[in-house]
Amino acid sequence: MKAAVPAEIEFASRTALYLDGITVSFDGFQALKNLSLVIDEGELRCVIGPNGAGKTTMMDVITGKTRADAGRVFFGGELDLARLSEAEIVHAGIGRKFQKPTIFEQLTVFENLELAMKADKRVRASLFARLSGEQRDRIAETLALVGLGGAEARVAGALSHGQKQWLEIGMLLVQEPKLLLLDEPVAGMSDAETERTAELFLSLAGRHSLMVVEHDMAFIETIARKVTVLHEGSVLAEGPMEQVKNDPRVIEVYLGR
Amino acid sequence: MSAVPAMVKGARKPGMLPIGSIRFWLAAAAAFVACVLFPVLNLWVPAEHPLHLSSFWVTLAGKIMCYAIVAVALDLVWGYAGILSLGHGLFFALGGYAMGMHLMRQIGREGQYQSELPDFMVFLDWKELPWHWWMTDSFLWSLALVILVPGVLAFVFGYFAFRSRVKGVYFSIITQALTFAAMLLFFRNATGFGGNNGFTDFKRILGFSVTAPETRMVLFLVTALTLLGVLLLSHRIVKSKFGRVLAAIRDAEQRVMFCGYDTVHYKVAIFTLSAVLCGIAGALYVPQVGIINPGEMSPANSIEMAIWVAVGGRGTLIGAVLGAGLVNGAKSYFTVAFPEYWLYFLGAIFILVTLFLPKGVLSLARRGA
Numbered sequence: 001m002k003a004a005v006p007a008e009i010e011f012a013s014r015t016a017l018y019l020d021g022i023t024v025s026f027d028g029f030q031a032l033k034n035l036s037l038v039i040d041e042g043e044l045r046c047v048i049g050p051n052g053a054g055k056t057t058m059m060d061v062i063t064g065k066t067r068a069d070a071g072r073v074f075f076g077g078e079l080d081l082a083r084l085s086e087a088e089i090v091h092a093g094i095g096r097k098f099q100k101p102t103i104f105e106q107l108t109v110f111e112n113l114e115l116a117m118k119a120d121k122r123v124r125a126s127l128f129a130r131l132s133g134e135q136r137d138r139i140a141e142t143l144a145l146v147g148l149g150g151a152e153a154r155v156a157g158a159l160s161h162g163q164k165q166w167l168e169i170g171m172l173l174v175q176e177p178k179l180l181l182l183d184e185p186v187a188g189m190s191d192a193e194t195e196r197t198a199e200l201f202l203s204l205a206g207r208h209s210l211m212v213v214e215h216d217m218a219f220i221e222t223i224a225r226k227v228t229v230l231h232e233g234s235v236l237a238e239g240p241m242e243q244v245k246n247d248p249r250v251i252e253v254y255l256g257r
Numbered sequence: 258m259s260a261v262p263a264m265v266k267g268a269r270k271p272g273m274l275p276i277g278s279i280r281f282w283l284a285a286a287a288a289f290v291a292c293v294l295f296p297v298l299n300l301w302v303p304a305e306h307p308l309h310l311s312s313f314w315v316t317l318a319g320k321i322m323c324y325a326i327v328a329v330a331l332d333l334v335w336g337y338a339g340i341l342s343l344g345h346g347l348f349f350a351l352g353g354y355a356m357g358m359h360l361m362r363q364i365g366r367e368g369q370y371q372s373e374l375p376d377f378m379v380f381l382d383w384k385e386l387p388w389h390w391w392m393t394d395s396f397l398w399s400l401a402l403v404i405l406v407p408g409v410l411a412f413v414f415g416y417f418a419f420r421s422r423v424k425g426v427y428f429s430i431i432t433q434a435l436t437f438a439a440m441l442l443f444f445r446n447a448t449g450f451g452g453n454n455g456f457t458d459f460k461r462i463l464g465f466s467v468t469a470p471e472t473r474m475v476l477f478l479v480t481a482l483t484l485l486g487v488l489l490l491s492h493r494i495v496k497s498k499f500g501r502v503l504a505a506i507r508d509a510e511q512r513v514m515f516c517g518y519d520t521v522h523y524k525v526a527i528f529t530l531s532a533v534l535c536g537i538a539g540a541l542y543v544p545q546v547g548i549i550n551p552g553e554m555s556p557a558n559s560i561e562m563a564i565w566v567a568v569g570g571r572g573t574l575i576g577a578v579l580g581a582g583l584v585n586g587a588k589s590y591f592t593v594a595f596p597e598y599w600l601y602f603l604g605a606i607f608i609l610v611t612l613f614l615p616k617g618v619l620s621l622a623r624r625g626a
Contacts, residue, residue, distance in 0.1 A: 063515065086514045086515060091517050095515070098515075102509045104509055104512065105508050105509070106504060106508050107508070114501070115498070115516055115518075116516045118517075123522050126497065126498045127494070127497050127499045128497070168512075171516065175517065
């Protein structure tokens with residue numbers, strides 16, 4: 001049943017993420033069909049596709065929220081994610097932003113980042129944890145980076161939608177992940193906010209690997225280098241934006257409509 | 258940069274109240290009433306003097322403080338971690354039973370049948386103590402049981418429930434079922450806990466008569482100190498990073514998992530701690546009230562505990578103490594003055610508080626302050 005590695009995929013040691021023949025079904029409906037995908041270290045990959053193409057399910061599989069019926073997920077070339085819990089996958093270095101911003105609404109912006117920050121996250125460590133000066137600096141830097149400098153004492157629930165999106169991105173960054181999975185990160189953002197987010201992502205690429213799922217084509221065009229088009233649970237096309245945009249199959253299922 | 262550290266909540270030394278604040282003086286006044294006024298008025302003011310405080314009031318206040326410990330324990334899991342347990346009466350009763358077993362052993366041969374065995378065992382024609390009464394003549398072992406029995410049960414039950422991701426109302430329902438099942442088990446004579454009569458007619462604790470005013474006063478003071486200790490411990494916990502993780506679990510558990518926390522461990526930890534605190538409260542309750550029976554495990558009892566917390570104000574700790582005091586104070590008045598209306602009254606308080614004071618009575622005080 002397991003699909004062989006497609007010949008054209010070069011299995012380099014610089015691979016950040018490798019999905020090998022992933023299949024997921026829910027009650028007979030195949031959300032992902034034999035999906036294979038490789039992301040290189042430091043790459044910024046955009047994933048597009050119509051609703052129901054399996055983009056969110058793919059992220060669920062990578063982060064351990066959903067288990068694949070068949071196929072394997074490797075992180076950093078050799079770590080098999082199927083064996084790890086959600087928390088362990090985070091510690092391995094994968095951070096995820098959800099479609100709907102999920103932050104801790106009743107805590108302050110600062111506390112949101114404090115909890116997300118890379119640290120010993122076991123019960124006993126949390127009981128006696130104290131922030132070091134270095135960690136405070138790190139939080140302050142991140143606040144500035146996501147445009148929330150000066151908002152640290154605000155209750156997160158009171159932020160605007162765009163600010164919540166940024167706070168969530170900030171929460172990913174303080175985890176110091178190797179790979180960031182970003183599900184519709186600019187949904188609900190103003191044009192100016194979207195532009196800043198594009199700049200932020202471009203500056204992150206290289207240091208981190210990024211996988212961005214987005215519907216906003218204008219945003220994709222500003223940041224895209226390599227684009228993967230999903231359709232009905234598998235890869236329909238993959239390549240530079242220009243090439244994908246002109247692919248007749250892609251136009252038929254997605255862009256043309 | 259320099260502004261950041263000042264913003265951190267909990268940077269103040271946890272467990273400390275600033276001298277001169279309203280909260281500090283309230284705490285000091287409560288400590289004075291409990292540790293000075295009560296003993297003096299009860300033990301040293303003669304009984305015929307109008308200022309004499311009868312043992313009835315000492316016992317009532319001690320009993321309410323036991324309930325307050327339960328309320329704080331429930332607030333930790335419900336108010337902070339968002340887990341509504343409607344089975345905390347079980348943990349309270351288990352602590353009470355553990356202490357009750359020891360008190361039954363302390364009766365010695367002074368029971369009706371003048372046997373080494375507790376009266377109900379003689380009545381059932383048992384010849385020796387069942388295995389689970391092993392070592393219950395030891396006070397220290399009984400204290401260990403007070404902590405271990407609720408703790409281990411909560412740990413095992415919590416682990417399986419939280420690992421299976423049982424949440425919200427489903428969790429509340431299975432905790433109700435748990436306490437109900439335990440009640441049925443304890444009602445059976447064959448279980449070895451005195452059936453529906455439970456344990457009563459205690460004579461001594463650590464060699465002192467349980468009815469002597471001095472013993473009652475010591476039990477009262479121990480309860481007051483325990484309540485204070487539980488409050489300080491809980492305050493420290495909720496102000497720690499652990500406490501913020503609990504609040505985060507309440508708000509967005511999935512995000513907590515994707516921040517790399519194993520939320521099952523956090524939930525099991527706070528649930529177990531909460532159950533242990535309830536067990537301690539039950540153990541303090543039984544010698545003061547003088548009886549423990551399976552009625553304490555009735556599902557309604559556990560629901561009432563949740564009402565104390567809701568009335569006082571969830572997620573505030575001190576609100577839980579206030580709620581336990583108000584509701585039980587009202588209960589002791591109503592069940593004497595209008596016994597048949599108490600449950601209607603309780604229901605009405607709960608509805609009114611839910612509708613008009615979702616943050617509890619404490620929010621009134623905060624608004625006023």
